[in-house]
Amino acid sequence: MPRSALALAALATAAVPGLDARAVRQEDAPGEYDVAVVTASDGTLWEVRAPQSAVAGAALEAEMGLLDALHRYHEAGVLPFAVPRIAGSALLPEGGHAVVHKHIAGAPLDIESLTPGPGLAADLGRTLAAVHELPASVVETCGLPSYTAETYRERRLVELDEAATTGRVPTALLRRWEAALEDVALWRFRPVVVHGDLAADQVLVAGGRVIAVTGWSDARVADPADDLAWLLVAAPPESVDSIMEAYQLRRTELQDPRLVDRALLVGELALARWLLHGVRQGLPEVVADAEAMLADLDEATREDAV
Known part of the structure; x- marks a missing residue:
């Protein structure tokens, strides 16, 4: 069953210490993921993503390591674009993790x-x-x-x-x-x-x-x-x-x-x-x-x- 926006907001606050969620909106996303954008009390937008299946969870675990490497290439000027930078993760009851990163602005x-x-x-x-x-x-x-x-x-x-x-x-x-x-x-x-x-x-x-x-x-x-x-x-x-x-x-x-x-x-x-x-x-x-x-x-x- 898909997670509600409130459940995703709770996962975001658990994943990022000090994140004080004030608003949340559910997002449509490709693949087997529940996604929401959380607005913190300081106005910062955070994106939380939780897998809907074990297969999606395994892919997300591998992606976390890849994003860290890609971010380093971006900082070095090799990649001319930004990628999400994982700020924290929260353990899910069924296993696996939800991950949180700052929401990237752009159309x-x-x-x-x-x-x-x-x-x-x-x-x-x-x-x-x-x-x-x-x-x-x-x-x-x-x-x-x-x-x-x-x-x-x-x-x-x-x-x-x-x-x-x-x-x-x-x-x-x-x-x-x-x-x-x-x-x-x-x-x-x-x-x-x-x-x-x-x-x-x-x-x-x-x-x-x-x-x-x-x-x-x-x-x-x-x-x-x-x-x-x-x-x-x-x-x-x-x-x-x-x-x-x-x-x-x-x-x-x-x-x-x-x-x-x-x-x-x-x-x-x-x-x-x-x-x-x-x-x-x-x-x-x-x-x-x-x-x-x-x-x-x-x-x-x-x-x-x-």
Whole structure:
């Protein structure tokens, strides 16, 4: 059962000595977490996050160590954006911890408003490049997953096979995806640190630049295309060149000529993953939404092929 805002406020006061909570508001958050923003008596805003499951709790424990390391890279000037800095944690009755950090001000990214040029689109490219330039040990020492290019391709194949067994993916899409996943040349990449679950509400902006990135529980060493996919699919087409140019200039020794092709494929495969989520969790509305988007993609790709 989700925790109430008052219960989350109580956890925040237990986690941070001297925190005198005066107001609290519940927040929507991705993943299996209960989140609230607590206003202290001195006006400081604190964010408290508590896992809803043992799996989410384990991910949060690993993320705590990662955030500490990322904060040090931010202070050293390596990362041009802030990350949440854990101020305290409180033990939960069922095990695991709720964590608390100062609430980071900033507006969620409005991806549809991106324009070409040296502004926010370019800053997004530099932001992702800075993450992908981090040493793999940052993630690996926190116990988060690390994959080779081949094992990651195999994971994608397993997901596609599972999606195919649902009978809900158009046949033409399956054939095209299978051919791409069997194209070994497409999957020759150097695994890097990736955020793993980027979305507009986890990229906070102010003054025309990225000021913070949140939600690091799915970080791993994997395919850089994972972080680029959502931008290349959702951003206005005229802004994509600015994103990629800034990204490539910021990367060192980037030898991945099929990166954009793979990112676009990963964006398409996200629909299969959304379908699987609905099937696994028994969510008919999610399944219907995924089927509709798959049908639209199937129609669009058929038209492109003509």
